Amino acid sequence: MTQQTASAPSMFAKVDTFAAFVCDWLIDLVFPPRCxxxxxVDHRFCDACHDQLISLPLETNSIIVDSLDDICATxxxxxxxxxxxxxxxxxxxxxxxxxxxxxxxxxxxxxxxPIDVIVPVxxxxxxxxxxxxxxxxxxxxxxxxxxxxxxxxxxxARIRGTSQQARLAASERRDNVAGAxxxxxxxxxxxxxxxxxxxxxGSTLSECALALRARDARAVYGIVVSKT
Ligand SMILES: [Zn+2]
Numbered sequence: 001m002t003q004q005t006a007s008a009p010s011m012f013a014k015v016d017t018f019a020a021f022v023c024d025w026l027i028d029l030v031f032p033p034r035c036x037x038x039x040x041v042d043h044r045f046c047d048a049c050h051d052q053l054i055s056l057p058l059e060t061n062s063i064i065v066d067s068l069d070d071i072c073a074t075x076x077x078x079x080x081x082x083x084x085x086x087x088x089x090x091x092x093x094x095x096x097x098x099x100x101x102x103x104x105x106x107x108x109x110x111x112x113x114p115i116d117v118i119v120p121v122x123x124x125x126x127x128x129x130x131x132x133x134x135x136x137x138x139x140x141x142x143x144x145x146x147x148x149x150x151x152x153x154x155x156x157a158r159i160r161g162t163s164q165q166a167r168l169a170a171s172e173r174r175d176n177v178a179g180a181x182x183x184x185x186x187x188x189x190x191x192x193x194x195x196x197x198x199x200x201x202g203s204t205l206s207e208c209a210l211a212l213r214a215r216d217a218r219a220v221y222g223i224v225v226s227k228t
Pocket of ligand 1: 049
């Protein structure tokens, strides 16, 4: 009896997995994945472009963002780095997480920031559900493992929906995210490293920093893959 009840769900799970596999296979057949950089029909980011990304040198520029103690980026949002960030963010090219994190680790090693905790810039819950993941959280978790620091996505929440920053003019971005975040009381006295994929005007990171400081974070730094 026990065996029967145990085997029934596992059989359904197998049928489900098989159905999902067939579904993915059919979608790939009709709409084959294309490399986000060179367009070749292959994976979301082909091996040749991946090799190019790995050998792309860091390009550190000084960036100033209000309310942050300091911030670094691994390069500019152009060429293969832009393609990689977009593929990672919008097209499920999750295999890029390792290579992008390697850049973050290298960039961070050039700073002498005391980091107690990594906090990813949160997506609104609806958007995370739609996309299936928060790209900043994936990078934050991976970076945390690499530098042996904790990553606490729950310490910063988006408390209201906002329009996508990319669709707004620079002057509208600050209003769009004003008061959109709330930090946990756990950040008190901590030196926080905020992580996001891209910085443009810095409005989002700046608002996140204000929310963390409102809870008495000791310092707030920022790290991003690329700057526009
Ligand atoms: Zn390619």
